[in-house]
Amino acid sequence: MTLPPLFSDWFAGNGWQPHPHQLALLAARGDTLLIAPTGGGKTLAGFLPSLVDLHLNPGKGLHTLYVSPLKALTADVGRNLARPITDMDLAIRVGDRTGDTPTSQRRRQRADPPEILLTTPESLALMLSWPEAAKMFSSLKRVVLDELHALAESKRGDQLMLGLARLKRLAPGVQTTGLSATVEDPAALAWFMGAESVLQADPGPAPDIALLPTLQPPPWAGGGGRYAVPDVLDAVAGAKTTIIFLNTRAQAELFFQALWLANDQALPIGLHHGALAREARQRVEAAMAAGELRAVVATGSLDLGIDWGNVDLVIQVGAPRNIKRLVQRIGRANHRYNAPSRARIVAANRFEVIECVAALEAARAGELDGEPRGPGPLDVLIQQILLTACAAPFDANALYAEVITAGPYRALSRDDFDACLDFAATGGYALRIYERWQRLVLRGGLWQLRDPRAARDLRMNIGTITEAEKLKVRRRGRGGGPLGEIEETFAASLSPGDTFLLGGQVLRYDRIRDLVMEVTPTPGREPKIATFSGLKFATSTELSQRMLRVLADPDRHAELPQNIRDWLALQARFSALPRPGTLLCETFPRAGRWHLVIYGFAGQNAHQTLGLLVTRQMEGLGLDPLGFLATDHALMITSLQPVTDVAPLLTTPGLEQGLEDWIAASSLMKRSFRAVATIAGLIQRNRPGARKTGKQATFSSDIIYDTLRRHDPGHILLRATRDEARRGLIDFDRIADMIARNPQIGPRALPRVSPLAAPLLLELGRVRLAGEGQLRLAEKMARDLMEEAGLNRVRGDD
Structure with a gap:
């Protein structure tokens, strides 16, 4: 295809020239992955072949299917498509x-679909389960997959690739285009979607990115970045429109509140994150599109390609943890191909300054990070098998041949496919006696639903996103009062007797009954685990290694602020700086306790797991461990006895065995099993007329898990659960990689706390505070600790 005169005139009438990659994609044949910078016209490039083909060859029926990870992005694309269609008077329905689509509109689409349909992976899976799916998609010519890199990082991407394999069977010859701006390995992403070629656009001008200058230096410990609120407000006042990104919803809420309290200029500022009601999010999106807001505080809900052309500044508060996430967010500013994006970063504390400098360096160099993609998960495949049966009876050989055309499932063995099919049909060996899990039956050589009415329940439970549950925390005993809530992912890592902080109190975990954690306050004790915030984004391996290279090279310290340079110089004189190839481990006494600090740079989740495993070994050696603190960069363990030789505690075989013992004693596997069982359709959260409560789902899944462990330990869902727990919750592979990357142990026996470890001690003692008096006491404790570590001489602290 070439660009028809109508389209050439439209570009010229708007003062534009088609970008080379837009014309190249118009002429491309076969499945293609397009990588173009934010603002480079990716979306128009993806739709241009469809608009041209529908102009030259008008016809009824669904022509193009667009799939994005966000409903907000789908709505934004719909608005943007309306312009060329209206301007050129094209007879195309979108x-x-x-x-969010009204039921009446969905019903009309099934009988008379538009030429271009915009959807999400979950809605596509639902449409493919309809009996009329074969008829609806038979006319399909093109599929556009937007923000493909974001989808590929989760089970939603695996689900989408299975759906794409089905579409290619229903509409032979359909052409697929993947769109992405931030890809660390284009060949791997192309392989994932089955693309035959990769088209890379000119990257455009280099971004204008730097640390945001602040009147106060970052604090030694803590997070949130609220010390920089006046500086952020000044930056907002000097820009047209600003997006202020934070990493979690809680941080976004707190920062938004702090901005409003300090907002003397009454700048209009909005808040946007996934936990807000749809109406609230839509009001903010509409206000931003109309230019009515000067800033919006947001989380990942605005990471992807919503096009607000008046945004000219992005501020990232807190270390980005991931280079790709930073680049994605930077691209939201100056959403134009020929204008450099402008972004500023606010480090939440001084350790984060180093991470931010490393991330900025990587972003300027165009180097991205990413975890390797594993094989397609089996629970997602089971869901696909059941949804296939909802549409029509199927032949097992044909379905297997279809599934292995999907990128994540190319290496799927027939034995594993048959095990998934057997589970979908009967529940497997230990559950086949129960009629409720006998869902498929073989008739005339084809598999079909045993009871057609089951299709409704299966469709109501489509999806791969499992919501995080919270547990209420109460004092144990009659009349025990409520103390708050904790995330279930954190509770799953605890064993009875462990202590943790909540609301400024040290609590001992006793047991869980009916989704309530019963605890006993233990005043005067230090918590074994000093944080209760659950699992968060961990700093990527690539970014951690960049940080190590910055730390290890004194010549690179010139890139850092003066107070950070002084801090690191003091650390180098007193102990040593972390460096690649050697695992720095410090031990020192303080206040009658011994502290071991391991600078692993493996991420908070991996360090938390390492802390649990190492303290178990220390208990066996009689070293009396009291607790630990895990951050993205280090692990600090407190004990009554000193660790004189850390190397035996860090052998991979010993940690592997400890992992097995810990998993057996914790509720981690049950938590993982519930997520897997929900996706695989064993546990149905949604039922007609009611939603099953978390308590009911937990009770059901725990009984099934115990039954399978006793009677069918090789069950396909137990295999999937183990893979899920190891990969997604505990990051044990990162621990093994950390040990492999650092064959040398660098022990440092110190007489007192080191400059690098002092902020960790502040984190260890950090509790929620109320009142100015307690706040001043905390500030005095920080000053005293910095004095002890010799950090009173570091500039910028007075």
């Missing part, structure tokens, strides 16, 4: 099919 519709959307998401969870």
Whole structure:
């Protein structure tokens, strides 16, 4: 295809020239992955072949299917498509099919679909389960997959690739285009979607990115970045429109509140994150599109390609943890191909300054990070098998041949496929006696639903996103009062007797009954685990290694602020700086306790797991461990006895065995099993007329898990659960990689706390505070500790 005169005139009438990659994609044949910078016209490039083909060859029926990870992005694309269609008076209907689409509109689409349909992976899976799916998609010519890199990082991407394999069977010859701006390995992403070629656009001008200058230096410990609120407000006042990104919803809420309290200029500022009601998010999106807000505080809900052309500044508060996430967020500013994006970063504490400098360096160099993609998960495949049966009876050989055309499932063995099919049909060996899990039956050589009415329940439970549950925390005993809530992912890592902080109190975990954690306050004790915030984004391996290279090279310290340079120089004189190839481990006494600090740079989740495993070994050696603190960069363990030789505690075989013992004693596997069982359809959270409560789902899944462990330990869901727990919750592979990357142990026996470890001690003692008096006491404790570590001489602290 070439660009028809109507389209050439439209570009010229708007003062534009088609970008080379837009014309190249118009002429491309076969499946293609397009990588173009934010603002480079990726979306128009993806739709241009469809608009041209529908102009030259008008016809009824669904022509193009667009899939994005966000409903908000789908709505934004619909608005942007309306312009060329209206301007050129094209006879093309565009519709959307998401969870927000009214029922009446969905019903019309099934009988008379628009030429272009915008949807999400979950809604596509639902449409493919309809009996009329074969008829609806038979006319399909093109599929556009937007922000493909974001989808590929989760089970939603695996689900989408299985759906794409089905579409290619229903509409032979359909052409697929993947769109992405931030890809660390284009060949791997192309392989994932089955693309035959990769088209890379000119990257455009280099971004204008730097640390945001602040009147106060970052604090030694803590997070949130609220010390920089006046500086952020000044930056907002000097820009047209600003997006202020934070890493979690809680941080976004707190920072938004702090901005409003300090907002003397009454700048209009909004808040946007996934936990807000749809109406609230839509009001903010509409206000931003209309230019009515000067800033919006947001989380990952605005990471992807919503096009607000008046945004000219992005501020990232807190270390980005991931280079790709930073680049993605930077691209939201000056959403134009020929204008450099402008972004500033605010480090939440002084350790984060080093991470931010490393991330900025990587972003300027165009180097991205990413975890390797594993094989397609089996629970997602089981869901696909059941949804296939909802649409029509199927032949097992044909379905297997279809599934292995999907990138994540190319290496799927027939034995594993048959095990998934057997589970979908009967529940497997230990559950086949129960009629409720006998869902498929073989008739005339084809598998079909045993009871057609089951299709409704299966469709109501489509999806791969499992919501995080919270547990209420109460004092144990009659009349025990409520103390708050904790994330279930954190509770799953605890064993009875462990202590943790909540609301400024040290609590001992006793037991869980009916989704309530019963605890006993233990005043005067230090918590074994000093944080209760659950699992967060961990700093990527690539970014951690960049940090190590910055730390290890004194010549690179010139890139850091003066107070950070002084801090690191003092650390180098007193102990040593972390460096690649050697695992720095410090031991020192303080206040009658011994402290071991391991600078692993493996991420908070991995360090938390390492802390649990190492303290178990220390208990066996009689070293009396009291607790630990895990951050993204280091692990600090407190004990009554000194660790004189850390190397035996860090052998991979010993840690592997400890992992097995810990998993057996914790509720981690049960938690993972519930997520896997929900995706695989064993546990149905949604039922007609009611939603199953978390308590009911937990009770059901725990009984099934115990039954399978006793009677069918090789069950396909137990295999999937183990893979899920190891990969997604405990990051044990990162621990093994950390040990492999650092064959040398660098022990340092110190007489007192080191400059690098002092902020960790502040984190260890950090509790929620109320009142100015207690706040001043905390500030005095920080000053005293910095004096002890010799950090009173570091500039910028007075």
